[in-house]
Amino acid sequence: MPRLDLKAGEVYRIEGLISLEVKEGKILVSGGLREKGDRITIPRAKSVPLEAETDAQIEYTLGAGGVVEKLPGRTIPSDWDAFLKEVIETRPRVVLVIGSVDVGKTFLTTYFGNRLLAHGIRMAAVDSDVGQADIGPPTTMGLGVFERPVAQLYEVPLRSLYFVGSMSPSGHMLEFIVGMKWLVERGLKYADLVLVNTPGWVAGGAGRSLQLYTAELVNPDYVVALQRQTELEHLLSCLPSHKIRKLTVSAKVRKRNPSERAELRALLLGKYFESAKSVVLNLSKVRFERTYVRTGVPLNPEKFGENILYAERVPEFTILVSKWRMSPKQIEELAAQHGPIKVIVQGEEKNVIVGLASDENEILGLGIIEKIDFARGQMVVTTPVTDVDAIKVVQFGSMKVTREGKEVGTVRPGTF
Ligand SMILES: Nc1ncnc2c1ncn2[C@@H]1O[C@H](COP(=O)(O)OP(=O)(O)OP(=O)(O)O)[C@@H](O)[C@H]1O
Numbered sequence: 001m002p003r004l005d006l007k008a009g010e011v012y013r014i015e016g017l018i019s020l021e022v023k024e025g026k027i028l029v030s031g032g033l034r035e036k037g038d039r040i041t042i043p044r045a046k047s048v049p050l051e052a053e054t055d056a057q058i059e060y061t062l063g064a065g066g067v068v069e070k071l072p073g074r075t076i077p078s079d080w081d082a083f084l085k086e087v088i089e090t091r092p093r094v095v096l097v098i099g100s101v102d103v104g105k106t107f108l109t110t111y112f113g114n115r116l117l118a119h120g121i122r123m124a125a126v127d128s129d130v131g132q133a134d135i136g137p138p139t140t141m142g143l144g145v146f147e148r149p150v151a152q153l154y155e156v157p158l159r160s161l162y163f164v165g166s167m168s169p170s171g172h173m174l175e176f177i178v179g180m181k182w183l184v185e186r187g188l189k190y191a192d193l194v195l196v197n198t199p200g201w202v203a204g205g206a207g208r209s210l211q212l213y214t215a216e217l218v219n220p221d222y223v224v225a226l227q228r229q230t231e232l233e234h235l236l237s238c239l240p241s242h243k244i245r246k247l248t249v250s251a252k253v254r255k256r257n258p259s260e261r262a263e264l265r266a267l268l269l270g271k272y273f274e275s276a277k278s279v280v281l282n283l284s285k286v287r288f289e290r291t292y293v294r295t296g297v298p299l300n301p302e303k304f305g306e307n308i309l310y311a312e313r314v315p316e317f318t319i320l321v322s323k324w325r326m327s328p329k330q331i332e333e334l335a336a337q338h339g340p341i342k343v344i345v346q347g348e349e350k351n352v353i354v355g356l357a358s359d360e361n362e363i364l365g366l367g368i369i370e371k372i373d374f375a376r377g378q379m380v381v382t383t384p385v386t387d388v389d390a391i392k393v394v395q396f397g398s399m400k401v402t403r404e405g406k407e408v409g410t411v412r413p414g415t416f
């Protein structure tokens with residue numbers, strides 16, 4: 001096994017796959033202190049700095065893609081540490097981190113979490129990157145509470161989840177913004193300081209709204225703006241200037257291309273469902289959210305035709321679940337008799353991703369719908385959630401996925 005002797009102050013970049021053990025001395029990985037006997041693994045395509053706090057010795061094994069590279073100096077810009085000093089002095093409760101894609105937002109959150117934890121500040125992080133969430137599975141936002149130093153944000157233990165329903169906040173702005181507030185509030189119960197890591201969607205009408213309403217709602221003490229040039233100025237001009245701290249983007253950010261991102265999303269989701277099993281939910285014991293279905297008054301399906309398995313009146317229309325696809329003419333005829341009609345073909349619900357929550361809307365985990373049997377009043381979902389009796393709420397998402405993590409379709413939010 002290769003050994004490496006480090007002199008105090010030396011800096012290395014390590015990229016996965018690599019496993020290492022500290023044999024002597026003290027090192028900092030992503031700003032987290034590691035000592036003799038500590039072991040660290042960095043997965044493939046992730047890169048973090050390793051700094052020798054004292055003279056030290058490590059032993060390591062490289063896997064596919066693994067790199068150990070000595071650098072001429074630190075990868076942490078000096079203004080990051082100056083800001084940390086200000087945080088230690090002023091003790092803010094909420095710090096919002098904004099920046100475009102690939103500027104090091106997630107790394108900064110990890111580094112700040114580690115450094116401030118070492119100063120005795122109880123730290124939490126809200127990860128609102130719903131596509132490649134580090135805290136919690138894709139389609140969710142997560143709250144993690146730092147308990148010990150971590151090399152990567154995903155090692156921070158998960159405390160609370162909020163289901164957004166898709167791999168992007170697009171089309172789910174309200175869920176996003178409510179989830180953000182919900183998680184920050186929870187974070188403040190467990191921690192002195194909550195770091196809020198936002199998605200890299202910073203421009204366009206929706207991107208601006210997402211960032212600015214988030215900033216307004218969570219009311220941070222500081223907004224950390226990680227920008228390469230001037231790409232955040234249009235947002236910063238709308239925020240109180242005394243809260244803004246512009247920090248430098250590290251030259252050592254490792255960028256990810258779109259195919260790497262898509263691969264990572266599928267990998268994370270597939271991994272989440274690895275241990276999933278089929279479970280049967282009794283519809284009389286769960287409530288549905290984020291769908292029209294089961295929010296109205298049930299009707300006798302027989303009066304709509306022999307193909308109709310289930311009928312329900314909601315204020316907007318009558319929902320019919322049909323055994324087969326109906327022609328526009330048939331639907332028109334029914335509408336002439338009964339008013340506006342919405343037909344769902346049995347089986348259309350298959351593969352829709354759902355959030356499974358407790359009565360207090362605490363997300364217990366995700367599920368993939370196998371089927372809803374309206375006649376028997378049952379629903380079958382694939383889920384890793386083991387405490388099935390605790391599931392009281394099913395929140396409908398807008399994506400169809402397989403348990404391998406493949407995206408196989410979308411559904412309009414609110415229906416399936
Ligand atoms: N200051 C730094 N020193 C060393 N490595 C860094 C630094 N900042 C970022 N990196 C590395 O660069 C990569 C990309 O950074 P990160 O994931 O934090 O960016 P991001 O802005 O969160 O990206 P995304 O837009 O995908 O959310 C990571 O592997 C991270 O460890």
Ligand SMILES: [Mg+2]
Pocket residue numbers: 105106107129
């Ligand atoms: Mg990120």
